[in-house]
Amino acid sequence: MKLLAFLETIKLREGFTDAAIQTAVPTAIETLRSDMMSGNDSGVAVELFRLHEYGDPHAEPDDNYEDMEYKYHEWLAEWCEARVYNAADDIMSGMQHNSHAHMEGIVIYRVITATEDFPSNITARGLGEYWSWEEGAAEAHWGGGSDQIMIDGEIKKMVEWLIVGLVDPKHVDWEHSLFQNAHPSFDHEKELYIPEGSPIELYKLVKGNGDEVDPQKYGGRQMLQAGIGEAVIKLRGFGPDSGGANHVAEFMADYEAGTTPNPLDDKARLYGNVKISLSPMSGGVRLSDINAAGARVGDGSKALKFLISLADKHDINIMGTAQAYSASPDEKEQESDRLLRWYHKHGVGNADNSGDEGYEMVYTPRGITESNLAHDARDSVLSGVADDETLFRCGACALMAWALHKELGWDIVGVVTRWDGSGRPTDLVHLWVEKGDKAIDVMGMTDASKMREHWLEESMHFGNDDSELHQFSPLEVKPFLTDERWGSRYGNPAAVLSRAHNVAQRIKSGMVGESNIASSARFARLSMLREARDRLSMADAISIVREIETGRGGIAELMEKKPALKEMSQAKLRGEYGDVVPLFRVISVPEGKEIRDEGIVSTSTDWNVAFHMGRNHAGVVMTRDSFLTMRTVLLRYDTPVEQCLADVGMLLEMVLESLGGHEKIGGQRIKGRRSGEGIEVSHVIQEGMKEDEVIADVSGIEPVVLDFDRKKELDMVRGMGAGEFDSPDEYMQQRDATKGTNEFFPPDEQEQIKSMYARRAPDVKRFLGMNEELYHSTEHDVDKFRPLSHFGTADAAAERAKDIAKFPTTVDGAPRTYKANMPLSNPVKMRDDGGEHVYAMQVGRGILKYYKRNPYDKPAFDLHEFKSMLHRWSSDGIRQHNEDQRV
Structure with missing residues (x-):
């Protein structure tokens, strides 16, 4: 084998034997094959097969199912084997390049974010589990969420450290490492997995500015793996460490308690006589099937309501595909439409119509903050603060336009994406009313030409190339008021009608005149989001998502490189708060010490976000020499908008635009730096939007301080506020x-x-x-x-x-x-x-x-x-x- 030839050329310790590789490679191949046949990766594998076999990732082959299935499994086995052997080849050649005869071990690299005096207590900190065999691929995997930290009453600067180590090959988990490097989602990471507790020899320490530190001053040998212990509270509320995985586990426990095993299918369970197939995933569960065949009428609805009640209880999403079992294409489409309406009736929304592939569905629990959930944000549409993505799917626009037409007699205009055989519109993007150069929709009044231009462009951006402007008659609008697909999106129909009446009365009384009910500034914001597709490359977007997930503080650096993004953030914050933005942050201060001046920090415009971070803060912190009793303080910085560097929520909206929206992101994942497991990009974005985070430079600002000096006072303080x-x-x-x-x-x-x-x-x-x-x-x-x-x-x-x-x-x-x-x-x-x-x-x-x-x-x-x-x-x-x- 070519792989084994490398073993003879590298000076390594005993223990890195042929047997170790021969054992790891087959297992890694099988792990990769199993992974590529399940979940989101299965779709990727099928497309790769079609590309290889037919030259088109979306080709529909003429071969019968059995022949195609056999070809696919044969190809997949060969593909996985080649990926693993190539990964092993890359690892071995990389280690050969970096190793020297005098070194006793494999050279590994890792970058972390820590204080400048990190080396002085490195033996107590440990070095982590995920390393790279290539220096250029090493990234900061753990550390504080800010570039400053308060310890012993002093603000200490956080910097990046490059750690170069040597590890005995027998301490490398080769199966996991080969899998990571063979998987197409992780191969660029070039990682080696060193299990917790493995000894690593410290070979070199390099500070972020390039200065080398002599590791021999700090022991330099046999550091055990552990987590960093710096006392930092970052405004982050998600990821494996925050309990999200526990929510899914609790859901699954209740799900299993409320169902019974299916004797005919060990991958499914029964709710009464209804067969349910679902599996846990990051941030929720995927519903593969809910089959009420043979059950009584209404049993399927009861089973779905059971799952929805668990999703609400445990605050997790349910994702799935509404796809009928009918064999013929015509019947399948009709049955899928009927199934889709059934899901809508129970509050499960569709993400995107994917033709023969079915309809991607998602149910979002009713207990989550409304800032990033369509079913809650539809109510916000009525106030003029909803975003364009919400309106794109909000049926309230049809009801509002119909009511305003009845009240004012203005023309109903909209963007249509689909027509029936008789020329009637059957699907639309948005509706509004027009008279002259003015237009009104659920968000207010604006210029009619801007309204038309914006919604045509938005519709085409979402893949509707056949979009057309159309003037509706009231009869053409009525189906959109009665069809469940649209009626379920009204939010509060009475509120929509009330708003339409109030707006109409203001116009009739002459109170509006030439002034807007809601200014067209929102179109500037929507244009800004569209510009983000040009301003943010795919690499920038993924980089922002990684920064949100890891909390390394790199967003501030990105703002310096892209000042236009900072200007957009400041414009948005000024529009919401004026020239001074109240920002909240929680920190820990040793008893008896003063709060020092902070620099660039992570804050939130929602004091509750910071408050809840403080609830879980430890009262005692171990330092290098002693234990410190800490007091938790909530800070309010009244910050000039010029010192606000980034509105993270706005950046995440830009990321969504750049990546094509939640629907196109689908189940794409990034590797979680805290756990090493795949985390859905959409989950990171949704959770990040909950925090109302702002990166700001609070230097020179005297904070207003609220102490949490007694834990029993927390509920009282929160209730007062x-x-x-x-x-x-x-x-x-x-x-x-x-x-x-x-x-x-x-x-x-x-x-x-x-x-x-x-x-x-x-x-x-x-x-x-x-x-x-x-x-x-x-x-x-x-x-x-x-x-x-x-x-x-x-x-x-x-x-x-x-x-x-x-x-x-x-x-x-x-x-x-x-x-x-x-x-x-x-x-x-x-x-x-x-x-x-x-x-x-x-x-x-x-x-x-x-x-x-x-x-x-x-x-x-x-x-x-x-x-x-x-x-x-x-x-x-x-x-x-x-x-x-x-x-």
């Missing part, structure tokens, strides 16, 4: 209810809680900038509103208690209504419902509403989010005149 209670008595009532008892806390504990409340309320109010005066009432007549301090005086608390008794704030109870004098020229009303929040601002005789799903079915008032929304409304051209001061 969310507005869940207005007095210590109400707090105790809520806590008492969660215990399932009607008894109050013991008297001494009540006094402690009241004291804690009195001590922390001013801190929370100061930290969140809650200076606005709030009002409340149980009446919808705002003239009867009473003042109420958010944290309650004794009298106000007593009045509030009466309201609670009369109007319980439960999911099924009556809502409580607030009126807030915000720093705008008009009053604002906000109403809290359990499960869904409705913020409303009176504008003349119309009301604009913003819907937000509450994942915990509890009333909550996020003041910062509310103020941000009001600022967006204000900057979009909504101005209140003096004569409209009555609410």
Whole structure:
């Protein structure tokens, strides 16, 4: 064998024997073959086979199924064998190039991010499991999420270190390493897997600036594998280390508990008489089949509802393909359409129509933050803050256009992608109404020519080459109002109709004139996203995803290389927050030490994101010489927008544009740096969008500080900030209810809680900038509103208690209504419902509403989010005149 010839040319220790290679190669081949026959890789393998056999990855061969299957398996076996032997060839030749006769072992490389004094405590840190046999392929695999860290009260700079080591070949997991280098998704990594606990000889240390450090000063031999122990909290909430894998495991446990084994198919289970085939994957499960053949009518729906309830409970996605079993192409298409409508009826959306391949489906749990989920974001469409990808799939546009046509008589115009035999439109991208040079859709009024240009371009970008503009009659629109495919996307039909009526009334009364209901600035943003396809190469997009997954701090460097991206981020943040952006961050500070000036850091515009990071923070940290007691502090940096370097959410939108959207990304994966396992790109993007992350330079900014000095205060502090209670008595009532008892806390504990409340309320109010005066009432007549301090005086608390008794704030109870004098020229009303929040601002005789799903079915008032929304409304051209001061 060519492979074994290399063994004779390299000076290696005993232990790297022919037997080791001969054992590893066949196993790696079989592992690769099994992997390429399952999951997302199976589609890649089939396309490679068709390319090899027929010269076209999408060819439909004339061979019968049995012949084609035999050819495919024969080809796949040969392909996998060649890949593994080539990988072994590359590894061996690479090691031959890098090794020298005096070296006792294989030369391996690794790059990490750590403090500048990293070598001084390297023996306690360990070096990690994934290395490279080629220096140029080594990347930072672990380390802090920021380029600065606070230890012993000092800000320490994080830098990249190149570690060159020597390892005995017998400590390399050759099977895993050969598989990694043979797999087409990972072969560029050029990795060797060194299992945890294996000894590595430290050969060379090179700092990021090129300075070499003598490893002999730090022991230099036999470091054991371990994780880095730096005390860093990064605003990241996903990946294998965050518990996402546990959610899937918990789902599978409940799934198996609620189903029974299938005696005829060990890969499927039974829910009653319904056969279900599904498998776990990163971020969710893949539903391969749900077969109700032979079961009673309705049993299939019950089985799907069972799976959906588990997805909601465990906060994971269900992915699958709606493909019928019918043999003939015509029947198959009809049955697949019927199956698709059945999925839609139960809240499962389709990602893309893939013809004979079926329909890619996804169900997203109702408990996830709405920022990246279509079924929640469709409500946001009504406020004018939804993105173009949401509108591309939102049936609310059809209802809005139909209602505005009825109210105003304006023409209904849209982009059509498919027609039936009689020339009627059967599929569309977007609908709006036009009159003259003005157009109105669910997001507001803009220039008609811009509306047409944008949606034609967007439709073609998504592969609809036959897209055409069409003027609809009301009869042509009606099918889109009754068809389940569209009706299921309304979100809240009553809210759509109400918004259409209010907009129409404003236009009829002459209140709009030449000003926009919502400015056309959104098209500037949509154009910006389209430009991202030119600004971001595929390599840039994948690089950003990797940075999000690893949290190495490279996004700030990318902004310096691409200043246009930084300018876009700043423009977006200025549009949402003005010239000063409130940014939140959680850090750990040793007891008795001051908070030092920070530099470029990861922050969030959502204080809850930082807050929840602080909940899980360790109270004690081991340093090189001692143990430190740490206090966790939440920081608010009121940051000039010029010091904001990157809006990560905006970057991820650009990545989606660059990669062609969630549908085209499909199941593409990158290798997780924390676990070494494949992580779906779409999962990284979705999870990253939840965090509202902003990379900012906070140098010279004095933060507002909120201490988490006592763990038992965390729930109280969070509830104060969310507005869940207005007095210590109400707090105790809520806590008492969660215990399932009607008894109050013991008297001494009540006094402690009241004291804690009195001590922390001013801190929370100061930290969140809650200076606005709030009002409340149980009446919808705002003239009867009473003042109420958010944290309650004794009298106000007593009045509030009466309201609670009369109007319980439960999911099924009556809502409580607030009126807030915000720093705008008009009053604002906000109403809290359990499960869904409705913020409303009176504008003349119309009301604009913003819907937000509450994942915990509890009333909550996020003041910062509310103020941000009001600022967006204000900057979009909504101005209140003096004569409209009555609410």
